[in-house]
Structure formats: structure tokens, C-alpha cells
Amino acid sequence: MSKSIKFVSRIFIVSLGVGAAFPQSPDGAAVYAQHCARCHETDRTGWAARREALGKLPPEAILAQLHTGIMTLVATLNDEEKRAVASYISGQPVEAFRTATPPAPEGLCPAGSTPSDLLSGPRWNGWGADTANSRFQPVEMAGITADQVSRLKLKWAFGFPLASVVWSQPVVAGGRVFVGSQNGAVYSLDAKSGCTYWIYQASPAGVRSAVTIGPHSPSGFVAYFGDLGANVQAVDAITGKALWKVKVDDHPLARVTGAVQLYEGRLYVPVASFEEGPAADPKYECCTFRGSLVALDPQTGKQIWKTYVIPAAPRRTRKNPSGTQLWGPSGGGIWSAPTIDPKRRRIYVATGDHYSDPEEGFGDSVVAIEMDSGKIAWGRKLLEGDRWNLGCIAGDKVGCPKGEGPDFDFGSSAILHTLSGGRQVLLAGQKSGVLHILDPDQRGAVIRQVRVGKGGIIGGIEWGAGADHEKIYAAVSDLDRTNPEAGGGLTAIQIATGEKVWHVPAPKPACLGEQGCSAAQPSAVTLIPGVVFSGSMDGHLRAYAAADGKLLWDLDTRKPFSSVNNVPAAGGSMNGAGPAVVGGMLFLNSGYGFLGGAPGNVLLAFSVDGR
Numbered sequence: 001m002s003k004s005i006k007f008v009s010r011i012f013i014v015s016l017g018v019g020a021a022f023p024q025s026p027d028g029a030a031v032y033a034q035h036c037a038r039c040h041e042t043d044r045t046g047w048a049a050r051r052e053a054l055g056k057l058p059p060e061a062i063l064a065q066l067h068t069g070i071m072t073l074v075a076t077l078n079d080e081e082k083r084a085v086a087s088y089i090s091g092q093p094v095e096a097f098r099t100a101t102p103p104a105p106e107g108l109c110p111a112g113s114t115p116s117d118l119l120s121g122p123r124w125n126g127w128g129a130d131t132a133n134s135r136f137q138p139v140e141m142a143g144i145t146a147d148q149v150s151r152l153k154l155k156w157a158f159g160f161p162l163a164s165v166v167w168s169q170p171v172v173a174g175g176r177v178f179v180g181s182q183n184g185a186v187y188s189l190d191a192k193s194g195c196t197y198w199i200y201q202a203s204p205a206g207v208r209s210a211v212t213i214g215p216h217s218p219s220g221f222v223a224y225f226g227d228l229g230a231n232v233q234a235v236d237a238i239t240g241k242a243l244w245k246v247k248v249d250d251h252p253l254a255r256v257t258g259a260v261q262l263y264e265g266r267l268y269v270p271v272a273s274f275e276e277g278p279a280a281d282p283k284y285e286c287c288t289f290r291g292s293l294v295a296l297d298p299q300t301g302k303q304i305w306k307t308y309v310i311p312a313a314p315r316r317t318r319k320n321p322s323g324t325q326l327w328g329p330s331g332g333g334i335w336s337a338p339t340i341d342p343k344r345r346r347i348y349v350a351t352g353d354h355y356s357d358p359e360e361g362f363g364d365s366v367v368a369i370e371m372d373s374g375k376i377a378w379g380r381k382l383l384e385g386d387r388w389n390l391g392c393i394a395g396d397k398v399g400c401p402k403g404e405g406p407d408f409d410f411g412s413s414a415i416l417h418t419l420s421g422g423r424q425v426l427l428a429g430q431k432s433g434v435l436h437i438l439d440p441d442q443r444g445a446v447i448r449q450v451r452v453g454k455g456g457i458i459g460g461i462e463w464g465a466g467a468d469h470e471k472i473y474a475a476v477s478d479l480d481r482t483n484p485e486a487g488g489g490l491t492a493i494q495i496a497t498g499e500k501v502w503h504v505p506a507p508k509p510a511c512l513g514e515q516g517c518s519a520a521q522p523s524a525v526t527l528i529p530g531v532v533f534s535g536s537m538d539g540h541l542r543a544y545a546a547a548d549g550k551l552l553w554d555l556d557t558r559k560p561f562s563s564v565n566n567v568p569a570a571g572g573s574m575n576g577a578g579p580a581v582v583g584g585m586l587f588l589n590s591g592y593g594f595l596g597g598a599p600g601n602v603l604l605a606f607s608v609d610g611r
Helices: 002-015 028-035 059-068 079-091 146-151
Strands: 152-159 171-173 176-182 186-188 196-201 212-215 221-226 229-238 242-247 261-263 266-273 292-296 303-306 315-319 325-328 337-343 345-349 365-370 376-381 416-418 424-429 436-437 445-451 472-475 488-496 500-504 526-528 530-534 540-545 553-558 581-583 583-592 603-610
Touching: 028 079, 059 079, 146 152, 146 540, 146 553, 171 212, 171 581, 176 603, 186 221, 212 261, 229 416, 229 488, 261 337, 337 416, 337 436, 526 581
Parallel strands: none
Antiparallel strands: 152 603, 171 176, 176 186, 186 196, 212 221, 221 229, 229 242, 261 266, 266 292, 292 303, 315 325, 337 345, 345 365, 365 376, 416 424, 424 436, 436 445, 472 488, 488 500, 526 530, 530 540, 540 553, 581 583, 583 603
């Protein structure tokens, strides 16, 4: 067992507490065979981790995933069954799960250290650093130059309690870091020291979305975010006091993963779901969720409009071989932050695949929605026939739609980019491994398409490319669980012409043979002038020269860290969010224990020479 896995084991023991063990009942092997083996013993795509890989995790980590992770939506087990399965997979006894409530924080910030303005200085606000979702941070905001990147050193580390997956994009404003967590808490920390201003317990389901900071609260600033229970919440950004909370979708499996976007007095909320998960159960009536974009009043949370990207309501279609009624159309979840187009007064969203038959509406599409009315202006479908759910990886495929698709949906935001002559284009990276360059003035007509990866269920461009003034930089996942050296790589493309300027393959992972090690690079990239940052499943964050792809800095986060809040902390795989670079510092989450990655629980902060 590696040092990082041993250290993560300590995380869960400390977070859960030590209680009296009691006999395992029911039988974990039987429960696993009935409910879990259909996916975990048959899937070769990488979606469902093999039992032998899961067995390398601490039993507490497995149990936490069944109670607070994505498996809560897939595994319809009671508490005793979950505990029995965790014990069976790990081969070790496991304590009863205790609800994850953040402990009283150590390292509180001193009283009176309140910023006067959160939005006037250097900041990374929301998912993409700007409403175009470029993920490009100009030098006046970054405070770090390309020449200084190699001198970045750890300044502080913060440990999340009860975490095996860290996924929220760190957001920095007014010298404060705002970040959500798997345990459902949102934290406000001091950017320079890592001390804690406040902890807000938002949701037991977890907060994956990035926080968006805006005006209009008693103290002058408010933090908005969505959770995995499909709630959007607003809290006072200075004090952490709750302001309002609204549920934006009544479907029991709906969730908000993409960051909300605040623009001109409206809050735009992307709604996704994980109904793909229970569809693997032959008894589940798949599927009835439809992705949507919701406009809210940011002061009250009142809904202004809601637009489904699949306009037709689901209806009964056929029965599967088990006699279960099936429904459709469904799917089209919006996993990523919306993109704002002030000139055309439109909002662009990139959508997920269809979960069931029939295939109607705008799955696997870029959709333009009128900002004022919520009406769909146009939708550009970029892949036909992509009907997929987790039933497609089960051995019997009873829950899989007819004409199974490849699951090549969009997990990343579209980027609105202005070329040197003033013409604008939309840049959309897909899990197919294709970058689409679209014309927003011609109803999203395809200008050109550039292939950068082979694609896959966990392949292609997963969570986001980044664009500077001339080029777009796309990191590729293409995770292959049977070959951890496969996948990964970073490509720079001239936006005006579609020419590939350079390509850098992924380095051979140094962690081969350890849990969750892979060369895949699914994380969103982050740009500052002259530098591209890309995180990998092998636990490394690498900085590349934007001009030619030369490696400038290589950070290994797959190890234990001493934390400022005295929670045992360790890094692991990187997936989802990229780093935020603000005010001379770089902030990075490490540890993604889902999809077979190496678990972790740490937020890292770096500065030049550690100052």
C-alpha cells in the first residue's frame, strides 16, 4: 500500500471517529453479487472500477462513497447493506457511517480581518474566470509571470474532512478562497494563510460546483453555488450566513454540477442529473430527467424562467425484457457553466447524451438560449445516435437503450472567443476527442472540427479547454484502465485556422502499479500569459510553455501534506476542476477517488518561493 493511500486511510478514521464494531449483516458478498457485480465485474470501459481496484481503498473510503458520493444515486442499499459491501470489498471490518459534519475548525482567522471589497482586486470568480469561460487569467489578475512558474512552492495546505473526492473549482475574491466539498460544506479561507473565516454546511449530497461571488447581500457580497441535490443556495460571502435556498428541479436524481453564471441581475443555473446510474437496474423505469437552464432572481432565488433542452415531456415507450416500463425522451444534462454572449444577448450551454429512446431534442449539442425570454434560439446537434446509460456497461445490458451510443457528451463549457478581426466563434470540446469551432451568427454552423483524442466514456476532452488571444489548448483524458500509460496529452490549436501548433504526449506515470494511476488528463486546463497548466490522474500538475509545449514545472501532489487546519491531508488523482491563479498564488484541489482515481482531500496553495 502506498504512503498516500495509508495517509488517506487515517483521514477517514479521524473524520468518522472510532466506534464499537458489530457483526456484519447482511452478507456483503451476496449484496455485492446482487447489486454491484452487474457493472463492476463486467465493465471494461473504465466507468465502473473493478472490485480488486476498489479493494485497495480504505474501507471507510468505500463506505463514504456509498453514503455521500455518486454511488448514493446508483446503489439503492440500506445502511447495513452498504457497510457490509464496504467490508466485503476491502476485506476489513468497517464502522457504522456517521454523517459528515465539519468539525469545529482549527486555525480560525483573527477577528476584524474583513475585506472591504471582494470584486475590485485580483480574482478568479466562478468556473471559467470570465463569462466567456476562457479559463485565461491575465497577468494583472494572475500576479505570476511565466518566468516565475518554476519557482512556485507550497505556502499552505488545507485538509477536507471525510473526503475521497475533491472536485470544486477554487474561487478567489478579495483575498478569500471559496470552495465546496464532497461532505456538503462550503469553506471560506484566507488566501495568504489558509485560516478559516467560515464553514457553511450546505447539503449532505455534496457541493461540486464552483462558487460565484456577486453583490447584493447585507454585507455587500453574496456567494452563490449549486449542490448535488439540485439546490441553488446564496450565503453572505463575508459572514457565511444563509440568505436563501431554492430547488431548481424536482427530479429525484437532478443535480447542479456546473457553476451558476451571474449577469445583469440574473443568475443562470445549469441542471444535470445522474439518472444514467440507476438505469443499470433492470427494475428502474428509465428515464424521465431532462436537462435545463434556469434563470433566477439573485436577490430572492425566485424563478424567472426555465428552459428544457429536450422540449418534449417524457412518455411511456416500451417495456424492457424484465417487464419494466421505459420512458423517453430523456437526458441532455447540462454539466458545465453557461457561457454569456452580451452582444447577441444569448446564453450558450453544452449538453449531455440521451439516456433512453427516443432521441429527441438537443442532446450532445451546443444550444443558444435567449437571455431575456428563455426561448431556444438554436441548437446545433454535434452527434446523432448517442443514447447511453450505465445499463450499457452491465453484462446483460437490459437497461441499455436500443442502438447504444458511445457516451460522447459534453462535460465542458463552450468558450466564446473573439478573433483578431472582431469575428466571434464558439469553441466546444467533446468527449469524442473532437474540438468543434462553431459560428454563433449562423445558428452554430460548424466552421471546422479538429480531432485531438480518440474519445471514450471517460475519454476525449472531459472538463474543459482554455483559450488565450490566439490559441486554444485542449488536454485529453482517453483513460484506459487496462493500460495506465495510455491516454493524456495536450494540444495547442490556432483558433483562426484550426492548425495544430504543437502536441505534447503525457509523460509516463511514476506511480504505475498504484491505485488510480493513469496518464489521462481529464482536468480543465488553466492559462496565464505564456503558460498552460494541466492536471493528471497520476497526481501531477504540469505547467507547459504556451509557445511550444515545453515543460516548465512538474508538481507531484500524490503524497501526504501537513494542513493548516490539522486534518490529516493527502493528494491523489486530479480530475474535474483546474487550478486558479490569483494575486501571485496558485490554488489547486488534489484527490479524485471516483472512477478508479486515487482518493485525496487536500487544497494546496502555492506562491513564488513560498512567500
